Amino acid sequence: MRTFHEGDIRKRTLVVSFFLTAWFAVLLVRLVELQVVDHAGLKARALKQSQAKITVRARRGDILDRNGTVLASSLPVYTVKLSPVEKETPAQETGKVRRLQAVLGLSEKNVADVLKSLKENDSFTFVKKQVSPELAARVRDLRLPGVGFDEESRRYYPHGSLAAHVLGGVNADESVQAGVESRYNDVLKGTDGQRITLKDNKKRNYQDQVTKPPVPGRDIVLTIHATIQYIAERALARAVEEHSATSGTVIVLDPATGDILALANYPDYDVNDYTESKSAWLDRAIGYTYEPGSTFKIVAASAALEKGLVGYNELFDCSAGFIKVGPLIISDHERMGVLTFARVLIDSSNVGTVKFAARLAAADFYAMIRRFGFGGKTGIDLPAEEAGRIRPVAQWNKVVSQPHIAIGYEVGVTPLQILRAMNVFAAGGRLVRPRVVRKSTNFHGSPVQGPPPDETVLAEGLAAELTSRVFEKVVEDGTAKLGRLDEFWMAGKTGTAQRLDPVLKAYTTKSHTASFVGFVPSRRPVLSLIVVLDDPKEGFYYGGQVCAPIFRDIARQVLRYLGVAPERAPAGGVITADLQKKGTP
């Protein structure tokens, strides 16, 4: 039997100790390498694997109409992306992408692009953007390695094309382009936040920490009334179709406050497909100028009356049917005989207007044009407003310009400018500032600065007198007879302007801009309204023939909708709730 001596034990102990020490030394070196030499890189790698810094998109504020109906809101959507997975074979990658194709409906080109990106070992590639939450959940359920999601949001307009030009629209990434979306972007957009997510080895989130909370955008309440907007859009679309016009505009205004109740343009577009509708983007109500024709006569008439240069019953000989002004011949649409000043406006005689406007000093006429707000922006809270074109007196042709401007030529105005000018008579001589946003607050919660106070253009008495002696009669038995309402007194002015032929560089009798602007009821105005149609055909092109009936139809429906009791008893009589109660046994 072999016995172990102390020496043997010591030797073996030394051998074991040596190997253990060597093993520990190797471990120590590796430990130092990991913890000291490669520390920074490895820590970053570990954090990348277990942590994710995620931007939390702030929810864009909603846009509501004046009664709280949602006109624009944002819904969450996802971008599906794919990253290469280590040791995955090309066959596995193809199989994975085909499974994504089946769920997401990718085209063959998309599939080829994604596979190409994986082959080139890009850090990630977008598979599909703007994916609905339901579809994203289906993709998530596939539990495919390397598939990730970015949360975004998509602007959604539940009413489609309703109030398209007021809302404007946004691109796919919610970058703003036009309308209220653009003008009030700072209020709507909010501030993005950030969160850190900790993940386990299966990439499941087990801890979320919001490091910077997102600040959602604020909601905006418009002055627009969705139903009135719909009534205006429907009437405009029908009229454009009926008269084969190229385009048109309707604006409905609250005379006292300047609130825009409806702003409709044709052609319009579905705001959900904003980027696809470039040809219809132009907001003609504020971004398009035209020569207004006879609606502009309200300026010359106001100036002449204010200066005391003319009386309502003063007579003007318009029997020739035309008047020669330098090289120009200005004519009426028919011979009208001898007319009073009031009748000149009621029947819209160009000859009579040229005659009374000749009494005005050019400087006074120009001052009145500017007082009515022409040649400057109205200040409406929408982007891309045109100021129009009013040349200073020094640039006027000494013979031709004043008579020409008096009948609405040689000037460029927007439909909103004309409506605002006519509204002076509805608002007791005040020039209101139109607005489309009723209520909004900035990030600090304080209201966005309101408009400056209204300016006074005319004395209240003069405005009322012109309304009752001229503008009401334009509708009762003047050029806008077709626009008469049985139930209400209306006031307004028609306009028919020949358009400039861009090739001939001369006015043509084949193309016109027809318009009618007014307010109703004329003695306690509830609505101011303008209708403009470009190049109406089918035999009718006068503002009184084409636009006044559209005005009437819109006004009738809106007044009924608002429950405004008739001023004049129609054939069927008027029933009020009181009468009905009394009459019921």
Place this chain on the structure above:
Amino acid sequence: MIRRKWSPREIALGAAFLAALVGLLTFYVWYQTEAVHLGIDTGQREAEIKALHDDILKLELKKTALLTPGRVEKIARADLGLVDPKTGEIIYKDKTVSR
């Protein structure tokens, strides 16, 4: 070299220490695992809550889209056969105007 014999008291103390150490480690591991599971559960619940909020928002927008004036008018006229009232058929509540 003769190994000293452990006393029963020392063996008991050692065993107790070892048991306490194992217990502590087990608790630590259990605690960590449980915390991660709870975190995962919380994350899932939060995702569900967010999904439900999104659903509510989506349904509200769907409701708004269904009540769009054009659609309502189409149903009223085409499906229900409603027509505009004649002037004498309208009952006015009062003379005040509300917008």
